[in-house]
Amino acid sequence: MIYELPSAREVLSGAKTRAMIETLKERIPLLRELMRSCTLCPRECRVNRLEGETGFCGLGPGAVLARALPHFGEEPPISGTKGAGTLFLTSCNLQCPFCQNYRISRDRMGEAVDREALAGAMLELAMKGCHNIELVTPTPQLPAVLESLLAACEWGLKLPIVYNCGGYEKTGVIRHLDGIVDVWLPDFKYGNERDARECSAPEDYPQRALESIAEMLRQTGERLQTAGGIARRGVIIRHLVLPGRVQNSLDVIRLIASRLSKKVPLSLMSQYTPTPAVSGDPLFGCRVTREEYEAVVDVALDLDFENLFIQDVDEREFTPDFNKEAPFDWD
Numbered sequence: 001m002i003y004e005l006p007s008a009r010e011v012l013s014g015a016k017t018r019a020m021i022e023t024l025k026e027r028i029p030l031l032r033e034l035m036r037s038c039t040l041c042p043r044e045c046r047v048n049r050l051e052g053e054t055g056f057c058g059l060g061p062g063a064v065l066a067r068a069l070p071h072f073g074e075e076p077p078i079s080g081t082k083g084a085g086t087l088f089l090t091s092c093n094l095q096c097p098f099c100q101n102y103r104i105s106r107d108r109m110g111e112a113v114d115r116e117a118l119a120g121a122m123l124e125l126a127m128k129g130c131h132n133i134e135l136v137t138p139t140p141q142l143p144a145v146l147e148s149l150l151a152a153c154e155w156g157l158k159l160p161i162v163y164n165c166g167g168y169e170k171t172g173v174i175r176h177l178d179g180i181v182d183v184w185l186p187d188f189k190y191g192n193e194r195d196a197r198e199c200s201a202p203e204d205y206p207q208r209a210l211e212s213i214a215e216m217l218r219q220t221g222e223r224l225q226t227a228g229g230i231a232r233r234g235v236i237i238r239h240l241v242l243p244g245r246v247q248n249s250l251d252v253i254r255l256i257a258s259r260l261s262k263k264v265p266l267s268l269m270s271q272y273t274p275t276p277a278v279s280g281d282p283l284f285g286c287r288v289t290r291e292e293y294e295a296v297v298d299v300a301l302d303l304d305f306e307n308l309f310i311q312d313v314d315e316r317e318f319t320p321d322f323n324k325e326a327p328f329d330w331d
């Protein structure tokens with residue numbers, strides 16, 4: 001695809017875009033330096049990714065993209081009517097055994113993309129009318145993704161930036177994204193060390209999620225700001241209810257209520273679907289029951305969360321097929 005580059009006057013027309021370009025130019029070298037002995041995430045693998053070494057996420061210094069598409073299955077303020085402009089980035093620093101995006105997170109499906117190609121993918125989503133640019137699991141490849149975002153902004157991209165991450169983040173890295181990310185979309189997966197451990201996550205997950213989401217809230221405030229029903233600034237915390245782990249979910253929402261905010265929108269997801277890798281597993285091989293999900297929603301209501309996104313509990317499968325043109329049932 002050929003992109004018509006905007007005139008210099010158009011590029012410089014938005015004060016926000018100008019400020020963001022300056023912020024990106026300042027922060028990218030700082031984040032790239034973290035890859036020299038990699039501490040981009042709490043795994044702290046301390047490998048030199050700039051010299052080709054790889055750590056837990058298996059990524060090098062560049063960007064690896066699995067899919068770029070308008071996504072209609074996110075929360076209404078993210079997907080709106082024209083879709084989120086979603087970039088599914090390869091690998092993950094958690095790699096949960098039950099991940100519904102396992103082809104991308106665990107199998108590392110995707111192709112290396114250079115600065116211009118990824119920037120072009122962002123602009124293509126903008127030209128399709130998407131409401132935002134949604135970066136999915138960007139942390140392990142953040143410097144390269146921001147290089148492309150800088151190029152896209154210089155070419156005229158003005159959409160809000162959504163940061164969709166697993167919640168296992170370093171507060172210092174999140175702080176570097178102040179002025180770049182508009183809408184934070186973190187998971188809060190585990191509310192105690194035991195459930196984190198049993199689900200193959202690091203035991204410090206709850207503490208890391210608390211600290212990093214607190215920094216996100218500091219940047220944007222507790223309430224989601226919208227225009228025409230579309231998120232412009234704020235945080236939406238996501239929690240996937242897991243089968244047989246209601247107590248984990250209750251621990252998560254009580255931590256959010258007591259340590260973060262009850263004004264922040266909370267998205268409680270019932271869509272857990274066993275992937276082939278865990279289909280026979282006694283812990284992860286079944287769906288969440290209506291009773292389990294409703295028990296979690298009831299406690300969130302009792303705690304007076306001001307904004308809840310909830311889902312039906314039904315038989316629909318939620319394992320996207322990323323080999324298909326439209327990976328999601330609702331596309």
Ligand code: SF4
Binds near residue numbers: 038046057059139
């Ligand atoms: S980003 Fe990857 S290499 Fe760096 S600390 Fe995290 S898992 Fe390890």
